[in-house]
Every structure is written in C-alpha cells, then in structure tokens.
Amino acid sequence: LSSHLGPRGDVRMVDVAEKPPTQRRGVAVARVRMRPETASRLARGDTPKGEVLATARIAGIMAAKRTPELIPMCHAIALTHVAIALDVDEAAARVTITASAEATDRTGVEMEAMVAASVAALTLYDMLKGIDREMVVEDVMLVEKSGGRSGHFRRSP
Amino acid sequence: LSSHLGPRGDVRMVDVAEKPPTQRRGVAVARVRMRPETASRLARGDTPKGEVLATARIAGIMAAKRTPELIPMCHAIALTHVAIALDVDEAAARVTITASAEATDRTGVEMEAMVAASVAALTLYDMLKGIDREMVVEDVMLVEKSGGRSGHFRRSP
Amino acid sequence: LSSHLGPRGDVRMVDVAEKPPTQRRGVAVARVRMRPETASRLARGDTPKGEVLATARIAGIMAAKRTPELIPMCHAIALTHVAIALDVDEAAARVTITASAEATDRTGVEMEAMVAASVAALTLYDMLKGIDREMVVEDVMLVEKSGGRSGHFRRSP
Amino acid sequence: LSSHLGPRGDVRMVDVAEKPPTQRRGVAVARVRMRPETASRLARGDTPKGEVLATARIAGIMAAKRTPELIPMCHAIALTHVAIALDVDEAAARVTITASAEATDRTGVEMEAMVAASVAALTLYDMLKGIDREMVVEDVMLVEKSGGRSGHFRRSP
Amino acid sequence: LSSHLGPRGDVRMVDVAEKPPTQRRGVAVARVRMRPETASRLARGDTPKGEVLATARIAGIMAAKRTPELIPMCHAIALTHVAIALDVDEAAARVTITASAEATDRTGVEMEAMVAASVAALTLYDMLKGIDREMVVEDVMLVEKSGGRSGHFRRSP
C-alpha cells in the first residue's frame, strides 16, 4: 500500500520523519518560445519594460522559496541555494531557463526547481506580452535530481 | 517612447490609472505529457496520492489569487471568477488544463489565467512524480483574452 | 442547476461579476472556554506572555485581510473596516470574541468575520496554552450579515 | 519569573534555542454542527459547490504550513507530516475534523494542528453556507500532544 | 472623539466606507549611507552580488503590494502604479531611493510608498553587507501626498 494514502484514501502530506536529512539537489528547465524579433530585442535589451532578465531571475528565486505555499502537499524546506540562468537563443527564437535548488533535508527539492523555472518563464511572458502575446512556455521539466533514496536522476536529452 | 519605461529605463509597475475598468477575461491552457500508464491510472483514480485532480484544481485557483505576489510587475486584481478544468486524455497520454479568470478592472487578467494553469500543472506533477518523474509540462499559453483596448484575442489552434 | 457547478461538477470560484457592489457587513463570534483561574489571570493581566488581548485582536484583524489566501474559494475583497472586541467573562470562565468586517463589494464578507474571530481565538489559545492547555474554542458562528441579495440576517440567540 | 516576559513584560517570541529538537506531534479536532439535511447532502455528495471535503482537507493542510504567519508568536516549523480526516455523521448532523501535525523541532506543533482543524472547518462553512448559514464551528480543541518537556498529553473525552 | 477608537479604545482598522474613491499618490524617500568605496563600487557595478540596483527596485515594488500584510491596520489597496528610482551619489557616499505609489481608493497610499522605499533600502543593505556592514538606512520619510480630505502635502526640504 502506498505511504501517501490516509486511512480512507484521502490526500495528505507524506510523512518524511523517518528519512534522514541528506544533501538534495534538483535542476529544472523551462523554455519560452517567441517570435524571432522578440528574441532579438530581448538579446539586445531593446524591450519596452527594461530589466526583463533580472526581473525573471529574481521572480524565480523568490518563488522557489514559496513552493510549499503554492503546491499543496509540498513540505517547507530551508533551501541552501537557488540559482537561475537564462539563455537567450536568437537563432532558435527561444529562451531556456535553468533553475537549480539545493537543501539539506528529508525530502527532495525538485518542486522548488520546477516552480522557480515556471515562475521565471511566466515573468518573462508578463514582461514581453505587450510585444508578443503568442509566446508559449514549453517543456517545463526536471533534468536532474540527486540525494534521497531514489538515487541520482538525469534526464536523457 | 514606451509607457513602461521609468526616467532611466528602469523596470516599474505600469500606470493603469487612466484606463477605465472594463470586464476582462483570460483563458490559458497547460498540457502535461505523461506515460500512458500514468494517464490510465489517473483516469481511473488509481494513484498513490488520491484526489489528484481536485488538488490540482484547488491549487490553481488559489495561485490565481496570488499572481501579483509571484509576478513582480502584476497589479493586484479582484478576480470575480476563476475556474479550472482538467481533461485526462488516456489515448494521448496527456492532461489538458484550461484555466479561466475574470475581473472588472483596469488591466487584463491573462497572467492570472497563466499562473493558474501553470500551478495546476505543477501540482499534477507533484502528485504523480512518485510514479512518473519524466512528465513534462508543455505548452502553457494564452488562448483567449477579452476586454481592454487591445480587443478580443483568440489563439488560432 | 447551481451556479457553483463547473461543466463537470468541479469546484470553482463562483462568478460574481453580475452582482452590483453594495455595502456589506458580517459579524461573527467565537467563544473560548477556559479554567476559571485562567480567566481571572487574563482579566487582571497576570499572564506569562503579556499583551494577550492586543495580540489576539491584531492577529484577528490581520487574518481577516488574508481570508482569500486561506479559504480556497473566497474572492479577494477590499475591506473598508475590521474591528475585534474581546470580552473576558470571569464568572463564566469564558472570553467572547466579536469580529466585524465591512466592504463595498459584489460578495459578502461573512468569511472575513469568521476567519478574524477564529484566528483571534486561536491566538488567545496560543498565548495561554502554557497555563491552560485544555481551553476549547467553541461556537464560532455568524451572528449578523447585511448587504447583497439574501438580505439581512441576524442569528437568533 | 516567566521566560516569556521581556524586560518590561512586553510580548515576544519565546526563546527555544536551548531546547533539543525532538519528535513532536499534535492532534486537534473541530466539529461543525449543521442541519440534518445539510449533513445528508454532504454525505451523498449532493452540494452546490462539489468537492467540499477535498477542498476542506487541502485548505487545512495548506493553512497548517502558514501557522507562523497567522499566530503572531508561533515559531516557523518544518512540518514532516500533516493529515486531516473528515467524518460526516449524518445521525448527529455533524462533521468531525481531526487534524494531526508532526515535526522534529524545538517547539510543539499543537498550534499547527489547531489551525489546520479550524481552517478546514471554516472552509466547510464557506462551501456550505449557501444552503445552511447557521452552521456552527464548535469545540476546536487539542486532543493529543507528544514530544517536548511537558510529556504526553491526551484529552479525556 | 477619534474615529479610530473602538468601544473601549482598542486598536481597529479605521472605517473608510464613507470616503469617496479619489486619485491618491504618495512619494517617500529613503537614504542609505555607506563607505565611499562601497558607493564607488556600486556606481561602477563592481559588487560581489551583481544586479544590486535591479534587485532593490524589484523588492521595493513587490513589497509595496504587500503593505497590508505587514502593517497591521493598513487597508488592502489596488495600486495602479508603483515606481522606484535609485540615485547613487558617489561624492556623498549615499544612495537615495525614491518610491512613488498611486491608487484610486478611499484611503491614502503613503504607507505603500514608505514600505517600498524601506524594503528597497533593506535589500540594498542585504546585497552589500558582505563588503560594508556598517551601512545605515537613514531618513525614511514621506515627501509628497495627494488626494483625500487632507489635501496636498509636500515636505519642505
């Protein structure tokens, strides 16, 4: 029987008390597809709302810390590190966001990385939607996870 | 010159005081791709963390209300309506989340719809990652927007 | 068919766009039953964590403003007034908390009053539990509601 | 002299640095009294806002995590487990909510259990108030507490 | 008698229902005094935590929106505009932060401007404390206020 089930199959926050705290790491990516001209303007800093990349990065980092408020069954985790990199690929008309989160805890931090990447992507959308409403946030996914019983995971490309 | 630029091109929250409050509506979708078996188990309610769909729906609705806390330049908006529908497509091994947000306000609610769809998708990921870590949140995008100066927008499929 | 049901009976935040904004008021009470000695000490300000009543009052007012973050289907409402009165009844060994909330909005504020009364009561419990762990928060209930289609409601004692 | 008093008797967050982290557990209940017909409709899922029980459960779990934001003097605690059970007693026209919270920490988690039970009860009220405005949240109380210096506590029924 | 007093002189959130919504504006400044070398490094972007000014600006804007969560008796206000300017004065070894907030509401937005200026200043401190722990946030003050019964206020320099 799954450890996630309450006495009647109800949803509940999983009990992690028995797990020892270990070093955890999660890395997620999100890609934002846009029109070529939007990517070019972003690359040369010529966008109507200035400081787009810094705003997205900061929004992602702040959102990572609020993961347990957003995702109902997530445990509160004291993150020891969060970083977000944004790569503007003009040729592909796409921005790739890579978010990493780390903690020494009883449970994994993959959701923190997923939330950080998603919110950074949504912020990019918000800052650029005035010039390109049809942008798409595509492929938010976990690419790496380490620590915990399930061992190291790395997504094959 | 763009109305979004401060005296020195710094980021700032756009001034919307001059816009009249009108009826606004935004609809966004997010798709979560998963293994066929995961979709089947979800469709028949046989998942380790029970109540997956209700949890995702509630998480999305609650997140919509917190959009201005997550997206730095978003204005606080008193939403009059939020709804989230989840469609489990076993054949395609994919869940489609449709989030709609409405308000009578000076600014649009597309970010509220985008945030609601994204957080519902991330919650789905969280509730199912124990059985399928390689799920991908793909294609978070605005599909409809009405109200405001820019007129009606509907994304061509 | 109920207006609260989505296409498939799913939970959703009710659409209130059609309702006109009117003056709304809600009043709720909560009672905290305690040992006679606890009530006496509270009445004469002889409690280990000082400023108990002020802390409960402030906690209740602050919680009222966060109602839509706590109660999933509540709309964000710009409250125009919140007040909390605490009445220490030594003879009955009970504190009665009365919370009132007001707004000019499309939907009622009874949940804001209920949340304010409950959180003030829980704060009282927290501040006094060191000397009386068996206190009970009893009878959190709406006693008055005005504004909106359903007309004036006053609970018969 | 109480350790909770500041130099002048002012309220302050108690110093828990000297306490060793131990396994903590708190269990609280809340009862919601309603009209018999309301309980019957809830029991057979025939309510206007569907998914009432899941919404209450999720709201309670999410609120437990936000206890230190609501209760002014509560310490932030990394909960290892939260669960909420709702029991609909048609005969008694009453729902009993049992909330348990656990952590490995320097201070107790009884407030987290009390907040979870209260917010689940308030959410039940919110979801059902359209059909039964006179429901009463009664008897929010701690029923069990373990861990820490004060030893095991179990409320006699 | 003051309108801010409850029946027994208790604190409460002032009733603003009778005030008509008008255009409100508040401007506050904060000054951060630092060592000359710190100001020089900040001016030429040579600081260990890069993007200091953007981070401070974004933090201030986001904090303005959360004013009612921080300042207990503040009403929730839907801000129509927030902007923050930072001026690095190398000669004076000081950064001046100017925060403006606007809304169409029943109550003033001076606290929103004060909170924005303060949090931007604190963020500056956080980003630079590794190289200059003795920085001082000095002179957080309201410099302009318009809208509402009290008329236009402008601080004499």
Next chain:
Amino acid sequence: LSSHLGPRGDVRMVDVAEKPPTQRRGVAVARVRMRPETASRLARGDTPKGEVLATARIAGIMAAKRTPELIPMCHAIALTHVAIALDVDEAAARVTITASAEATDRTGVEMEAMVAASVAALTLYDMLKGIDREMVVEDVMLVEKSGGRSGHFRRSP
C-alpha cells in the same frame, strides 16, 4: 572571485550548504523622530489609534518571520527567538526600537533584525501619521551580530 556570482555575474541566492549550523544573533535599531507633542502623547497613551506600542511590536515580530519573502536573496531561517523593545524618549522626541533575532543556522540573522526594526518603525508611523505626518524613520542599522565565520560585531556608538 566572489562566491555570490553565477556563471555570468547574475544575482543568485548564495550557497550556504558548506557552512555548519551555529548559534546566530543579530540586533538592529531604528529611531523614529517625531514632534515633542507626539512623543508626549505616545508616552502617556493618548493617541487616536490606541495600543500603538503593542501593534508596532507585534508587526515587527511577524515581519521578522517573513524576511525571506521580502528580501529576495535571503534564505529561509527558523528563528528561535525574536524580541522588540520600544523606548519612548520624550525629551529627545524620539522612539528607539531595538529588535533582536536568533537562530541556529548556516547563515546570519541580521536581515531579520533589520526587517523587524524597520517594520515596527513603519507601523509606528502608520499609527501616528494622523497626528504627525512629518515623522522620520532614521538610522536603521545593525548594532550587533554574532555567530558565523565573521565573528562578533558590535557597532561603536
């Protein structure tokens, strides 16, 4: 090279995983300068919004716990103790706020003390601005810090 820089100099939350948890303490002060009559009224409790000092104290303590939500690069820290003292100096027409924060953690708590002092000062301003709009929050600064590699710091007066 600074440990705070990402691959491209972008802002990120510093990695503290390698630091051992130690006992940390930070003390900050804020001074609020006001008109002599305001200080006198505050000292004798004759102010229009009653319970000013308790409200400021509670607001400061609650804000300390929310530091990582306000200051973008701050880590979440489980504070073991927070206290705020307010000293009303009628002769100097000034209130001095002293905030102390403590934790057993990998990183310092000086920002928690700075935020607590600032928000208590801003709350004082909010509660008294009706009678003295020209109050100034001056000299928010760290006066003591202990724990961590950088050793004990005490500001010379």
